[in-house]
Amino acid sequence: MRHMLNPLDFSVEEIDRLLALATDIEHNPSKYAHVCDGKKLATLFYEPSTRTRLSFESAMLNLGGSVLGFSSADSSSAAKGESVADTIRVISCYADIAAMRHPKEGAALVASQYSRIPVINAGDGGHQHPTQTLTDLLTIRSLTGRLRDMTVGLCGDLKFGRTVHSLINAMVRYPGIRFVLISPDELRVPSYIHEDVLKANHVEFEEVNNLDEAMSKLDILYMTRVQRERFFNEDDYIRLKDSYILDKKKMKLAKKDMFVLHPLPRVNEISTEVDKDPRAAYFKQVQYGVYVRMALIMTLLEVEKPC
């Protein structure tokens, strides 16, 4: 039995197989409409995350399965003080697979140690959110036709943004990837990403402050939100949150075949005027998120691919 706790738990070959399955699901959804008939997904959400939860639920329903679960710690036994270990032991009797979102880092790993069913980490604090990374990889691969030989710009909060760290970790495994890290000095990627990931893997990268100057180099622009909750100081938040706003004017500087991704929700870092630009891919990304979760559920449940 396998779990999905960290995107690096799967080899590049396994990720490639998963993404290929997701692409087949995208093109032939009816073929997969009953592959999980009779199977149940438990969504264990100790903190609210409506989009991620609905994406998982949508994925399971698309496969013919059903869903059960809770959407906040208040409505679970955690409010009575039950441990993650006990909760997953109980849920193992009710469902065939579980997706867990928890505010504490490592919660999904704890669950996997006591679980009799596959556990998917649907976000554990600021630590990992592997299905977001898989979504990003599928979106990039589907839109550009490749996961290699490209320049990826990452913009915004690169210090605290786990989606950014996770995407860097996943993409350095592919050849010919270059990064342009666009952020205020205060929100640059942490030193371990610099040293242990980028430099250790001999990946070409540059750190810049100015989004305008970077635009023309990029094949992918990954925008992120400057999250209010990551700041201790409200003044710092207000000073930095509008540093990098993508608008029509900036999009004119970009390649014609560049794509803009964003893990959502956006606040104002992408102007709504960009939404109509064919290169704006962040809502397509949401759809890819469902396909990749369908592929992941099938893979972990070891459901056979239909002919």
Added chain:
Amino acid sequence: MLNISGLKEGIVLDHIEAGKSLDIYYHLGLDKLECPVAIIKNARSNKMGRKDIIKIENPMENLNLEILGYIDHNITINIIQDSKIVEKKRLSLPKKITNVIKCKNPRCITSVEQELPHVFYLADEKKELYRCLYCEEKYSE
């Protein structure tokens, strides 16, 4: 010099940094053993000036001595049989250590679920860097 009789069967932990023997005594759970245990503090040492030594006579339980590699890899482990040293064990950094150090990350699951073991894994041997198994935060003293 204080005289403590030699061991016939057992384990001698030698070259312990002076003053550290009691920490090791508790880390190894020697306080829970039934067998005789001698702690020698501040013994004279040509190499170290002063050192501590622990002698454990014929322990019936399997001691997890691997943890000594994390505490101090200069410690020498001598296995004694028939009053002779039959094996000298070299210490290296253990790949995994459980319930020796605690994760200090307030966002880690171990901060709220008190009964969980605190497990760290060796992330970088050269830098002697350990990370929490759950949150992957690096350990610092």
